[in-house]
Amino acid sequence: MAAAVPTVLQLVQANSLPGLVQIEIEQLILRGELAIGEHVNESELANRFGTSRGPIREALRALEESRLVRSEKNRGVFVREISVAEADEIYDIREALDQLIGQRVAERASQEQLRDLETVVAQMDAAVRVQDVKGYHALNLKFHDLLVDFAGNSRLTESYRLLTKGLLLFRLRGLQDGGGFAVSNTEHKAVIEAFGARDSAKAGRLLRQHAVASRARMHKAAAAAAAE
């Protein structure tokens, strides 16, 4: 009687207009269509989405709370720029959370879920072979998204994604991937091996180390960018 896949109608009925607008604006930011530091014009967005400014303002407040934009009184909202220092702060937290994620996935993930992870890693290997940096990056995001999902803690998923968005914002400055994404995938494989062995402590340790290494790669890229 009802459709299995949610229709547009259902989406509009379930989500409010500000909610939908929020998702759209977030995509604009994360895809870089709204540049870092850029001023966000309310009327312009209202026209673009065919609404009045009210829903736009509500969406922007939510995005401000999730630190994707900042707001100055009487001057409007701006796309946030993440400094190296703040990225470092985020990595500090992320390392702790990644350890937790590693542990939980080793404890809780089903065999099928582990196979899903292996599939993504295999796809990343393929991306490495053809030097598809962009494809690798997307797959990498998917991999870590799956991981936090499989950890089975919805609040953790929320927190983790929030932090990740902050790092994405940083990445948009073009300072990411300081070489060696093949190395990164080697680390993924080691973690998956620990998952297979259900070695919670080791999986946690390895995933944390992966985050540490990722931070180091970020620093390397930032230093290279600063040098020129």
Add this chain to the structure above:
Amino acid sequence: MAAAVPTVLQLVQANSLPGLVQIEIEQLILRGELAIGEHVNESELANRFGTSRGPIREALRALEESRLVRSEKNRGVFVREISVAEADEIYDIREALDQLIGQRVAERASQEQLRDLETVVAQMDAAVRVQDVKGYHALNLKFHDLLVDFAGNSRLTESYRLLTKGLLLFRLRGLQDGGGFAVSNTEHKAVIEAFGARDSAKAGRLLRQHAVASRARMHKAAAAAAAE
């Protein structure tokens, strides 16, 4: 020429109306004046604060993003109720963050900051002696607030406070403090000792254990409440 302490004028000039309203509503929720699960009436709040509904709605969107309220389309927003399961999820994350906080404070906190912590712990001891549960609770919040501040990671402070607010929401149901708050303060002292010795690993371990014990006390109280 200018005042050292921010005046009301400066506050209004710096923060926008929705921002101020957001803080007020948050206080209403955290102080329990808006009951858990209760429907939040926009017009009522608008009258209360002497504004139109626009700023109220913006504030509520921000509070929704920080998970203090939830919103149902065409039905309005409700004060969120945190289940034991969700409190458990939060504690999972909190344990990881507390370990990080313990490490960082041991590494970074100044002597003066450590003395501040000792002062609060002494005040808690006094509260224990006169069985002032409410006073102890407030001091305990202050203690952990100082801790995360002294960890010197603003993003961590933000994340931690967000989670803590969620637990406060749960605590409002009267299910907190499953006995023995004297024990809790003993744990505080042990952590401070590790700070004094600048033993980062130990401080992290102890503060994590403190969170674990706190979770156990929460469970005990929840079980007792469920039994009656």
Add this chain to the structure above:
DNA sequence: TGATTGCAGATTGTCTACAATCTACAATCA
């Protein structure tokens, strides 16, 4: 009797209009 329908009041969702403020540029004065 029990379920369904229809209505009135209340509440939310959205839009439009207007006031307050900012920004950029031109005009003025030392």
Add this chain to the structure above:
DNA sequence: TGATTGTAGATTGTAGACAATCTGCAATCA
């Protein structure tokens, strides 16, 4: 010339109005 002042246009902040939706209750019908 350089700094200051003044003004026009654009943008944000807020209010108020109206439409859409929900809720509870009474009336109706099988």
